[in-house]
Amino acid sequence: MIKQAFAICKKDFSSEIRTRYAINALLMFIIVVISIIKFSLGEEKLSSEMNAGILWIIIFFAASNGLSRVFVSEEERGTSLAIKLSAEAKSVLLGKLIFNTSLTFIINFFIIFLYIIITDLKISSIGLFLITIILGNFGLSSVMTIIAALISKASSKGTLYPVLSFPLLLPLLLASISATWLSIEGTAFSGISGELQIMVSYTIVVITASFLLFDLIWND
Amino acid sequence: MEGGEPKIRLTAVNLTKKFDRKIIFENISFELSAGSSLAITGKNGSGKSTLIKTLANVIEKSSGEINFYSDGSEVKKEHYYKHIGFVSPYLNLYDEFTGYENLKIISNIRGINGDNINNVLKKVGLYDRRGDLLKIYSSGMKQRLKIAFSILHNPLILLLDEPTSNLDSEGVRIVDEIANDYKKDRILIIATNDENEKSLCESEVNLDRGD
């Protein structure tokens, strides 16, 4: 199952490299948004709280732009039948999960890197900041993956995505924003352990629910 | 396969499919074993494609039973894909990859080695065009690739939904050959209205309802 999942993930990466389906739109989005922030801020400095909020807003919208593609593009192009005939449902879900998680990491590190350079953001607890981003990434990509599977069957795919994912992601986003803010300020681990716990358990619940749900979604 | 349980068996009992409340087909029953073949016939919209997809386990039945035995033990639903080859008008492969790459990707996803790829490409007559992107394949070449896709893993059951659509006479001959080969010691099911395709099968279920 793991091997098959990696084969599906690898297929998605090769396909992305050939078609640039998601990446081009994503890069444009990220560069535009971060430039606008830079120009409107000028020399002003934002509070850590604002920085954390803005960072996660960019991450959220970039993710809902890019990650929805995984199931939707197979469904739209009629290739999902080829996958259905070649692998078990749980391998497919795992493969898409690995792909989306890797993509989230690439996109988000790019966003954060640009954001730090452009706004000259100083982060006091780098380690905790990284842990927060990593846990946030896992949560984000797992929710986005199962929602992508759900909406790939719906007729109004594009608009449904942010509408459905926002309420589901709210607990994760709130915990991530708060932990990001505190780590920029320079907190100790104990200061954000509550948030980190929420993020970990949230991700575990979402992934478990996804595996239970996916069979029903996949075979209509 | 001498005596005893046949090596492969596929049975359907009172198979029924509804979309919402609309009945597509009702109480379909048949029993097939190694060496038998079935034509699913009926006019356009009678449910042939739906029935064959249900057998391939890519859509859920509404009621009734499908059982599939191999070597005397029942095959789990989630493992059907290992033993079923399926050509369907609803099947598409990846435009951004070449014919060869598509089959290579499918082999990897199936977890089988790619030793068979060149063989099946030769069998469907696409070996010389294996390095071209699917984007520039003609519809007949795409249909041939779907046939290669369906036999790549040497399935026990071959399901063909209008397999010769878009094919030239050489393509039709290739399908005939593969179909004849499969019905010798495996199970062949064809959903069709084409007389030639129908004639490849020994038995027939007709989905037209008397109304």
Ligand SMILES: Nc1ncnc2c1ncn2[C@@H]1O[C@H](COP(=O)(O)OP(=O)(O)O)[C@@H](O)[C@H]1O
């Ligand atoms: N996903 C679906 N939802 C609702 N109705 C469907 C769906 N798929 C097929 N049908 C209906 O089921 C009937 C049988 O379709 P199909 O199996 O494709 O017929 P055939 O292959 O015999 O031409 C048609 O009336 C079609 O409109």
Ligand SMILES: [Mg+2]
């Ligand atoms: Mg049909």
